[in-house]
Amino acid sequence: MYGVPEPTKEQSVKIIRQAFDHGITFFDTAEAYGPFKSELVVGEAIKPFRNEIVLATKYGWDIDQQTGQRTGKVNSKPEHIKRVVDNMLKRLQTDRIDLLYQHLADPEVPIEEVVSAVQDLMKAGKVLHYGLCEVSPETIRKAHKIQALAAIQSEYSLLFRGREHDVLPVCQELGIGFVPWSPLGMGTLAGYVDERTDFGKDPSRDLRAILPRFEANAMRNNVKLLQLVQKWAKAKLCTPAQLSLSWLQAQYPFIVPIPGTTKSYHLMDNIGADGVQWTNAELNQFRQELEQITIVGDRLPEAILKFSEVR
Template sequence: MSTQIPRRSIGDLEVSALGLGCMGMSFAYGEADRDEALATLNRALDLGVNLLDTADMYGNGHNEQLLAEVLRTRRDEVVLATKFGILTDPETSMPNGQVDGSAAYARKAVDASLSRLGVDQIDLYYLHRPDPQVPIEESVGAMAQMVDAGKVRQIGLSEASAETLRRANAVHQIAAVQTEWSIFSRDIERAVVPTARELGTTVVAYSPLGRGLLTGSAAAAKPGDDDFRSTLPRWQGDNLDKNVALVERIREIADGVDSTPGQVALAWLLAQGEDVVPIPGTKRRKYLEENVKAATLVVPQSALDELSALEPAGDRTPDMSWVERDTVAAG
């Protein structure tokens, strides 16, 4: 029996105020633990977390196959989100630097995801990255056909610029735009968030814990060589030292409301609007349960304002241009 957690909306989908990002169960964050991952997925549903977020590139389909094991018996409890468009090296399972947003690839990708997931319909299907060489109208037009065919219920974009979002929405309602947003990642507030609100598009925030940095854990502050965070600017040299110091201030705020830095970071994001749905990623039940408590945490407005004023050192990724660039024009 699931417990009650506040609900928010993505199009006509009713989702938990906090979703679960599943990438780390198969990809990018060190060695995977299949049994613990499955236990975490089931525990999420028990707690009322119904939005499960995956992508075809996570472990070259492994993550979708992992979710299929849970969907087999609990499909009606899940709002299922997956993505297509980022291409990977079959041998390393890592992105090869290319994206494909063509209609032909989209049709192939959705059928492959449906097969791996073992479902007849995907609740929320994202273009993982707009393809700069393919008009967004072509990509979204193909996705709209998936809706008409019953393969997809709602469509979204991930890491899209405001102009891309506007052009896409002219073809078909974009239910969600997924992008990185946290106390430490604010670039989308300039144009993407206002445009999403104008269009009635929910903002699904990935890495709301700053890829773990905002939790204050030692492991997050010192990622191993098999952890992709070691390649990111915020985890290097003086940047890391400055950011760890900022997290200590967040810890002080958290102590004042009897919570953890991670819970305060999630509460800050939830306070940005009812149209925001963070999807913190974890592969362990312990951290899932900690995150869920943030859904009902009340943080004083003065503390929220102080958190909003924090400025981290270093860019969130080496390439932050996705939310600033558009695709080629149609026609």
């Protein structure tokens, strides 16, 4: 996805189990990752400790359940959700999904119908908790009135802070967890990319090849953020990744970032973020410096962004 060779199943299983051995108990996947490949690997990896972790996955893209072929559309029709969940349980080798998300809103299916379908799955014991991704405060409130939401997942990082003034306050008010995806800005905040990085031209190998914020002109501006992160990481005796993740965790106690990795040393780097503490004075000073930087470029291509309720 981000320009690295796809790891083997054995390598993926090994790193997931290494994460568990070092205290990670929340694992996030989705039927769309692969499609299906990620769920199959996660299901195999977590078998020895299934009852000791929280397993989250997502439905919502229109994917042929036999072939894995994508249509490029979304699908949250109740009958589709139920069929998808049954297949998820098989791939994940489990009898229940701890946290089931709607990956993206379906404009053709009212949220009330979506929630009703999930409630049926909860009554059947197939789903324990549910959440939504990339949705507006209005949708959150509407859904939460019918069935309590456990979590909202949306992009949030130092590179993209768009949810600070709409979704996060609602989560705080209603007591809903918030799970930031891409908490390291697709490698930017860990120091792995800069204005000289070549992402190629094939988005199937590296999604950043078609992301506006990673275009050359945008990166020449956006690298200012990396420079700020590197400066503060040096001062706080940590890595850029640790600084970026710890900053997220310092915003609200209900935030749980989900950084992904295929490498053991990146995993251990990310885990080290728990040891980085911020004082209120540091947070205020960092925020002042952060506000001086304007990020250039949309976070996603329009073909994907059009399905999100929040830009």
